[in-house]
Amino acid sequence: MYTRKNQRNLTRREKRRFVDALLEHKRSGRYDEYVTMHGRFFSTDIGDGLRVAHMTPSFLPWHRKFLLEFERELQEIDPKVSLPYWDWTKDDTADSSLWQDDLLGGNGRNGDLQVMTGPFAYSSGNWTINEGVTDAPYLTRNFGRPTDPVSLPSRKELEWAIDDPTYDVAPWDSTVQTGFRNKFEGWTRSEKEGFHNHNRVHLWVGGHMTGGTSPNDPVFWLHHAFIDLVWSRWQERHPRGTYEPKRRLPEDDPQHGKVVSLTEPMPPWDVSPAELRNHRRSYRYE
Amino acid sequence: MKHRRRDEPVLLARRGVLRAAAAAAFVVGGGAALAPFTFAGSPGDEPAATDTFEEVYRGRHIRITPKRTAAVGEPPVEVLIDGRPLHVMRRADGTYLSIANHYASFASPRDTARAAVDAIGTAQLSLSTAHHH
Numbered sequence: 001m002y003t004r005k006n007q008r009n010l011t012r013r014e015k016r017r018f019v020d021a022l023l024e025h026k027r028s029g030r031y032d033e034y035v036t037m038h039g040r041f042f043s044t045d046i047g048d049g050l051r052v053a054h055m056t057p058s059f060l061p062w063h064r065k066f067l068l069e070f071e072r073e074l075q076e077i078d079p080k081v082s083l084p085y086w087d088w089t090k091d092d093t094a095d096s097s098l099w100q101d102d103l104l105g106g107n108g109r110n111g112d113l114q115v116m117t118g119p120f121a122y123s124s125g126n127w128t129i130n131e132g133v134t135d136a137p138y139l140t141r142n143f144g145r146p147t148d149p150v151s152l153p154s155r156k157e158l159e160w161a162i163d164d165p166t167y168d169v170a171p172w173d174s175t176v177q178t179g180f181r182n183k184f185e186g187w188t189r190s191e192k193e194g195f196h197n198h199n200r201v202h203l204w205v206g207g208h209m210t211g212g213t214s215p216n217d218p219v220f221w222l223h224h225a226f227i228d229l230v231w232s233r234w235q236e237r238h239p240r241g242t243y244e245p246k247r248r249l250p251e252d253d254p255q256h257g258k259v260v261s262l263t264e265p266m267p268p269w270d271v272s273p274a275e276l277r278n279h280r281r282s283y284r285y286e
Numbered sequence: 287m288k289h290r291r292r293d294e295p296v297l298l299a300r301r302g303v304l305r306a307a308a309a310a311a312f313v314v315g316g317g318a319a320l321a322p323f324t325f326a327g328s329p330g331d332e333p334a335a336t337d338t339f340e341e342v343y344r345g346r347h348i349r350i351t352p353k354r355t356a357a358v359g360e361p362p363v364e365v366l367i368d369g370r371p372l373h374v375m376r377r378a379d380g381t382y383l384s385i386a387n388h389y390a391s392f393a394s395p396r397d398t399a400r401a402a403v404d405a406i407g408t409a410q411l412s413l414s415t416a417h418h419h
Contacts, residue, residue, distance in 0.1 A: 039415075042388060043359070044359060044375045044376060044377050044378070044383070045377060045378040046358070046359040046375075046376045046377065046378050047358045047359030048358060054388075055377070055378075108407070111407065111408055112407045112408045112409065113407035113408075114407075131415055132412060132415060133385050133386050133405075133406065133411065133412060133415060134406050134407075134409035134410055134411055134412055135409055135410050135411075135412050135413075136407070136409035140407055140409075142405075142407075145404070147404045148404070171378075173378050174377050174378060174379070175377075175378050175379045186389070187377075187391075189379055195389060195390050198389075199389040199390065200389075202388070202389035203389055203390055206405065207405070207407070210386065210387055210388070210389060210390075210405045211384075211385055211386045211387060211388050211405060212373075212385040212386075212388045213385075213415065214388065214389075
């Protein structure tokens with residue numbers, strides 16, 4: 001069992017190893033497969049298909065598995081590497097440690113929003129965007145979304161989600177107003193209300209993180225490692241809480257065939273939310 | 287907490303005010319005023335939109351055209367930014383999102399197009415990035 005650390009506690013050596021593993025994974029062509037996979041699995045809650053990664057109860061176990069698969073590939077490159085997490089309730093400025101040149105590099109510049117510093121700047125020669133929303137070969141960020149400013153979620157907002165003892169409720173989509181999952185995933189009824197927690201962090205970073213090719217920015221992994229940690233925190237807070245829906249939805253349920261219940265497998269893997277309930281078989285969080 | 291790049295002047299950008307100032311809508315064809323369509327409420331409620339909407343927003347050309355048919359879950363509009371298609375989707379609450387904005391949704395295709403312009407900087411939409419559901 002290995003440890004996922006808070007990015008602010010990584011040693012210089014650990015940062016170097018993590019960055020090097022990412023660059024090698026990218027160089028080999030495997031990184032972009034994760035970008036396209038994530039895009040392929042984005043579907044909204046209109047329509048008849050199975051929705052497994054977003055706007056759905058399996059948002060959390062799907063991303064847990066997605067991260068585990070990615071992390072294992074990094075560990076094939078360097079067995080000492082693990083995914084760090086970013087606690088954005090604490091490290092909430094453009095100058096925070098993760099945005100320094102020895103880890104993710106900093107904000108994008110004015111105009112084209114291009115990241116110019118750190119190992120993932122296009123100008124470094126080691127990080128070309130091949131699967132982007134635009135033609136641009138460079139990574140982009142736009143902290144705080146200056147055209148319509150947003151802030152990172154506060155500790156209070158996160159607690160509001162964790163405090164809910166129910167995991168999720170019908171109709172199990174982006175419109176539910178109670179339950180931990182959607183308060184945490186962050187869909188609301190309108191842009192006027194803003195979007196919460198997980199979603200808002202994507203908006204705050206901006207650039208690639210705002211769109212359908214968000215894993216192009218390696219901060220995606222640090223963000224989702226924290227999302228994963230918070231799921232554990234919810235489980236600890238509510239020992240009798242459980243993933244919902246527990247049983248397969250009946251045929252007359254409008255969401256039948258569209259969401260995954262506790263013991264049903266999640267594509268593209270053959271693993272159920274139940275099997276991913278406890279991460280302590282694989283890793284712990286410091 | 288507000289985050290600005292150090293070289294940017296302090297701007298209190300209020301949504302709507304900034305966008306209205308930046309958008310320069312112009313009339314296409316005859317002299318009739320364009321009615322940009324917005325869909326509120328549930329899918330299926332929207333009026334049949336027959337007009338094309340065009341504007342230049344922050345230097346980018348937006349064109350929204352109604353389509354007669356669309357795949358399930360896709361709104362019946364074509365949105366182009368500088369002539370390139372923006373993949374637009376719909377949520378169960380009737381709002382819209384796009385490939386450029388996957389973590390927020392908007393009241394109308396026009397707002398969605400403007401938000402995409404805000405998100406993509408100065409680059410052009412890719413013609414080749416496949417987006418499957």
